[in-house]
Amino acid sequence: MILMERRNALKAGGSFGLLALFGAFGLLKSGIALADWNKPAFTSKTMDDALAAMGAMSPENNSVFIHLTVPEIAENGAIVPVTVVSSLPKVEQISIFVDKNPNVMAANFIFPEGTEYMVTTRVKMGQTANVVALVKADGKFYRTAKEVKVTAGGCGG
Amino acid sequence: MDMNRREFLQMLAIASAGGFLLKSGVNYAASDTGHLYDLPKFGNVSLLHITDTHAQLNPMYFREPDINLGVGTMSGQPPHLVGSALLKHFGVKPGTVEAHAYTSLNYVEEARTYGKVGGFAHLATLIKQIRASRPNALLLDGGDTWQGTGQAMWSNGQDMIDACLELGVDIMTMHWECTYGAQRIKDTEEGALKGKMDVVAQNVKTTDFGDPVFKPYVIREMSGVPVAIIGQAFPYSTIANPRYFVPEWSYGIQEENLQLTIAAARKNGAQVVVLLSHNGMDVDLKLASRVIGLDAILGGHTHDGIPVPIPVKNRGGTTLVTNAGSNGKFLGVLDFEVKAGKVTDFRYKLLPVFSNLLAADKSMSALIQKHRAPYESKLSEKLATTDGLLYRRSNFNGSFDQVILDALMKEKDAPIAFSPGFRWGTSLLPGSSITMEDVLNQTAITYPYTTLTEMTGVQIKTILEDVCDNLFNPDPYYQQGGDMVRVGGLEYTCEPNAAMGNRIQDMRLDGKLLDASKTYKVAGWAPVSEAARDKGGEPIWDLVARHLRSEKVVKVTTPNVPHLKGVAGNPGMI
Numbered sequence: 001m002i003l004m005e006r007r008n009a010l011k012a013g014g015s016f017g018l019l020a021l022f023g024a025f026g027l028l029k030s031g032i033a034l035a036d037w038n039k040p041a042f043t044s045k046t047m048d049d050a051l052a053a054m055g056a057m058s059p060e061n062n063s064v065f066i067h068l069t070v071p072e073i074a075e076n077g078a079i080v081p082v083t084v085v086s087s088l089p090k091v092e093q094i095s096i097f098v099d100k101n102p103n104v105m106a107a108n109f110i111f112p113e114g115t116e117y118m119v120t121t122r123v124k125m126g127q128t129a130n131v132v133a134l135v136k137a138d139g140k141f142y143r144t145a146k147e148v149k150v151t152a153g154g155c156g157g
Numbered sequence: 158m159d160m161n162r163r164e165f166l167q168m169l170a171i172a173s174a175g176g177f178l179l180k181s182g183v184n185y186a187a188s189d190t191g192h193l194y195d196l197p198k199f200g201n202v203s204l205l206h207i208t209d210t211h212a213q214l215n216p217m218y219f220r221e222p223d224i225n226l227g228v229g230t231m232s233g234q235p236p237h238l239v240g241s242a243l244l245k246h247f248g249v250k251p252g253t254v255e256a257h258a259y260t261s262l263n264y265v266e267e268a269r270t271y272g273k274v275g276g277f278a279h280l281a282t283l284i285k286q287i288r289a290s291r292p293n294a295l296l297l298d299g300g301d302t303w304q305g306t307g308q309a310m311w312s313n314g315q316d317m318i319d320a321c322l323e324l325g326v327d328i329m330t331m332h333w334e335c336t337y338g339a340q341r342i343k344d345t346e347e348g349a350l351k352g353k354m355d356v357v358a359q360n361v362k363t364t365d366f367g368d369p370v371f372k373p374y375v376i377r378e379m380s381g382v383p384v385a386i387i388g389q390a391f392p393y394s395t396i397a398n399p400r401y402f403v404p405e406w407s408y409g410i411q412e413e414n415l416q417l418t419i420a421a422a423r424k425n426g427a428q429v430v431v432l433l434s435h436n437g438m439d440v441d442l443k444l445a446s447r448v449i450g451l452d453a454i455l456g457g458h459t460h461d462g463i464p465v466p467i468p469v470k471n472r473g474g475t476t477l478v479t480n481a482g483s484n485g486k487f488l489g490v491l492d493f494e495v496k497a498g499k500v501t502d503f504r505y506k507l508l509p510v511f512s513n514l515l516a517a518d519k520s521m522s523a524l525i526q527k528h529r530a531p532y533e534s535k536l537s538e539k540l541a542t543t544d545g546l547l548y549r550r551s552n553f554n555g556s557f558d559q560v561i562l563d564a565l566m567k568e569k570d571a572p573i574a575f576s577p578g579f580r581w582g583t584s585l586l587p588g589s590s591i592t593m594e595d596v597l598n599q600t601a602i603t604y605p606y607t608t609l610t611e612m613t614g615v616q617i618k619t620i621l622e623d624v625c626d627n628l629f630n631p632d633p634y635y636q637q638g639g640d641m642v643r644v645g646g647l648e649y650t651c652e653p654n655a656a657m658g659n660r661i662q663d664m665r666l667d668g669k670l671l672d673a674s675k676t677y678k679v680a681g682w683a684p685v686s687e688a689a690r691d692k693g694g695e696p697i698w699d700l701v702a703r704h705l706r707s708e709k710v711v712k713v714t715t716p717n718v719p720h721l722k723g724v725a726g727n728p729g730m731i
Contacts, residue, residue: 072634
């Protein structure tokens with residue numbers, strides 16, 4: 001099966017080639033990120049502060065062109081998968097926030113021209129909160145949000 | 158009075174001849190049962206549906222809930238109707254055998270009259286009978302099949318795997334099956350079930366690459382019509398049950414993936430597309446309103462015996478949503494008429510399985526006996542007698558839960574106890590013996606550890622609020638489909654329509670308000686964490702059995718149901 005081959009390749013491979021590839025990728029990303037590291041945004045304690053630090057005080061709600069995929073209930077609050085896809089043109093940045101986290105901004109991705117406007121990552125959540133996706137496209141900000149429930153579990157069915 | 162089938166039929170014959178009144182004064186006319194299983198053939202595609210049988214191979218009693226509250230837009234809507242309100246909504250005549258099957262009205266007396274329900278040998282007879290007029294019908298199993306009895310647990314679900322193969326199940330999806338571990342499911346799928354039964358689930362993926370773990374759907378042809386059955390496993394298996402059983406699998410509702418799967422099935426020629434779902438009925442109703450291209454959702458999980466399918470409108474048309482009860486008590490039969498590649502009409506019947514009305518199938522009986530033999534002496538140990546009705550199913554404490562809670566508090570010397578709000582667990586009529594089998598019917602899980610935990614008043618409130626939100630969140634996608642955690646010792650008020658954090662009020666121990674910062678000893682069982690597993694803890698059934706042996710007679714008192722606020726007149730409550 002293809003699936004097993006891929007998994008085996010990765011397992012067998014702590015391989016130099018793959019690691020080198022990841023390394024190069026990482027370096028490239030961090031190089032870009034460093035240039036635009038927005039410390040005030042990443043250390044903001046509230047959504048209002050974070051949006052202000054991003055220069056996005058009143059982003060337009062848009063759930064049609066921003067597609068945010070999160071689980072309704074987190075299977076593991078420590079690693080909640082978040083995917084954001086934007087069909088808006090000229091996307092410059094996609095940011096992800098968790099409105100009840102101690103630091104609300106979880107990630108900020110910067111898109112060089114010609115990139116597919118899709119990011120997927122995992123965020124940590126201590127309690128039920130809204131996950132907010134903020135997209136900057138052609139100089140304007142847009143947002144959408146979904147609630148993710150974090151529960152103690154047990155007692156089902 | 159537990160009649161055998163012949164006596165029962167004789168009684169009905171007498172009843173029909175003379176307008177005979179049973180002692181309750183209710184006239185059980187023969188017409189109520191005489192044609193119960195006559196199902197005229199209809200259409201060209203037939204689906205038979207069982208779900209949540211919870212390994213109950215033998216006939217048993219199962220009392221339907223007297224409290225099943227709906228909140229928000231679900232208030233007063235199916236499945237949140239009980240008793241007379243349910244009968245009225247679906248046009249079921251009170252006092253009939255069907256009314257007995259669907260409600261808890263006049264339960265003990267009618268249960269003594271009509272006898273036990275379910276049992277795979279009786280179910281097998283019914284299925285053969287239905288298949289006689291529908292030779293190509295598919296038999297679908299919605300899951301929660303391998304768990305629920307001591308025998309199933311000790312055999313790692315093998316008794317149920319064999320019974321389902323004997324029954325002729327074609328396709329299944331799952332929930333509690335996962336508590337035997339990922340390996341057990343995959344080994345069974347690729348071993349005993351290979352070429353005989355498909356396991357389908359569009360919403361189970363690997364945690365690393367998001368690859369599908371099971372076939373999302375299969376297409377089977379009936380009377381020349383390609384029919385797709387898509388699987389939907391319980392979305393919250395890793396939250397409601399321990400994640401460590403399936404650490405490399407991720408679940409969720411996966412609405413978008415479902416839409417893509419429907420499109421793929423249609424593209425591959427399916428003229429009928431059905432979701433075999435373990436979502437729970439509220440989730441299925443919402444899903445049906447948002448996803449297009451499903452002809453029906455055959456649902457389970459919430460154990461709702463709903464006599465009539467609920468048509469749900471969406472952008473693409475209408476999807477029928479059903480829920481087929483639990484414990485082998487019902488068989489759902491959905492007949493489609495498919496013309497020119499489209500469903501044009503349907504018939505649905507949720508048939509109650511009355512063991513006295515259906516002869517036991519011989520080969521299934523033999524198979525059940527074979528699997529039971531090694532455990533017979535252990536299961537049949539008589540622990541105590543009950544002087545009242547023991548049952549579990551209700552939004553809040555059932556009387557059997559109360560027995561478990563009392564045992565926990567006494568044996569663990571704790572003023573407060575918690576017991577999970579499972580919806581499985583059979584009923585016992587007053588005067589019955591309580592055997593080890595009966596205790597296991599309430600407790601047989603693969604993480605049975607009992608616990609004793611020090612909790613502050615705040616922590617207790619947080620837990621109660623958390624579980625209560627899983628039951629009463631106004632958005633079904635945030636519900637998990639279990640009932641409220643059963644609470645012993647502690648009295649409280651519950652306001653289902655309040656927001657999370659405000660539903661649990663006035664918590665009192667021995668009449669005194671709970672102190673937020675004071676620490677209390679809380680006994681419990683079925684912890685989901687790995688830490689609790691590693692710590693061990695006596696299995697709950699041993700603790701309850703020890704308690705019952707010393708009690709000898711269980712005096713059933715009113716279960717510790719919270720004071721309910723803001724739900725007066727709600728038809729989800731008798």
